[in-house]
Amino acid sequence: xxxxPGTPPAASMDRLAARIAACTLCPLSLSRTRTVPGEGPVPSxxxxxxxAPGKTEDETGRxxxxxxxKILTGLLACCGIxxxxxxxxxxxxxxxxxxxxxxxxxxxxCMPYLEAQIALLSPRVLVPMGRFAxxxxxxxxxxxxxxxxxxxxxxxxxxxxxSGREMTIIPVYHPAVIxxxxxxxxxxxxxxxxxxxxxxxxxxSHK
Ligand code: SF4
Numbered sequence: 001x002x003x004x005p006g007t008p009p010a011a012s013m014d015r016l017a018a019r020i021a022a023c024t025l026c027p028l029s030l031s032r033t034r035t036v037p038g039e040g041p042v043p044s045x046x047x048x049x050x051x052a053p054g055k056t057e058d059e060t061g062r063x064x065x066x067x068x069x070k071i072l073t074g075l076l077a078c079c080g081i082x083x084x085x086x087x088x089x090x091x092x093x094x095x096x097x098x099x100x101x102x103x104x105x106x107x108x109x110c111m112p113y114l115e116a117q118i119a120l121l122s123p124r125v126l127v128p129m130g131r132f133a134x135x136x137x138x139x140x141x142x143x144x145x146x147x148x149x150x151x152x153x154x155x156x157x158x159x160x161x162x163s164g165r166e167m168t169i170i171p172v173y174h175p176a177v178i179x180x181x182x183x184x185x186x187x188x189x190x191x192x193x194x195x196x197x198x199x200x201x202x203x204x205s206h207k
Contacts, residue, residue, distance in 0.1 A: 009120040010042040016116055020093050026109040028094035028102075034061035038089025038117065045205045046081070047123040048072070049114065050090040051132040051174060052102050058095035063088045068176035072129075075175060075188070079196035087121050089114065091136045107136050115140065119162045124205035126167055127195060130174030137169060152187075153194040168205075170198050 003012045017037040023029060036053040039062060056066035064072050073083045092102045092110040114136075118126070128137040131148040138145045141158040145151065148171070156169040172191035177184045199205045
């Protein structure tokens with residue numbers, strides 16, 4: 001997936017999105033309407049990683065534009081973060097049929113795209129949202145996963161595979177949690193408060 005040395009990261013990200021648009025590496029290519037590679041500034045100090053595109057995302061090709069997206073935008077605003085200042089993507093770039101959870105082999109097939117995005121974005125803070133994204137990101141950096149409740153809101157420092165640069169991972173609840181479990185709002189807001197603290201204390205992660 002490497003471009004010629006000296007290629008601007010934004011140009012490489014566009015080429016990566018084109019590769020994703022043509023991807024048939026897993027069965028999700030058969031049922032998708034559009035691929036959803038992610039969007040935001042390149043490079044980006046903050047990278048938010050969801051589980052998979054939903055119906056609205058599949059129709060528009062844009063990440064987090066449905067109900068969960070509105071919740072995410074509100075949570076970011078509460079943390080003093082403009083949505084336009086962060087890159088948002090997911091661990092699989094195509095919608096699983098009926099919004100089911102992505103399968104292990106589908107995630108494995110798609111993860112090299114996320115890894116390439118991380119190399120291009122040079123983020124300071126990675127924010128996997130929800131259990132599936134957290135398991136996938138922890139797996140990428142060899143962090144043992146116990147239970148989501150135990151790891152959410154905590155910080156994990158890792159090194160980016162290609163550059164060796166230090167990054168902080170802070171898992172949070174997926175914004176969609178409150179659409180099927182309204183009492184989880186407190187936990188979700190608490191996660192984002194911890195995230196805001198983490199961002200404030202991480203050099204280069206905020207403007
Ligand atoms: S989910 Fe990922 S690996 Fe599967 S077809 Fe879509 S882009 Fe390719």
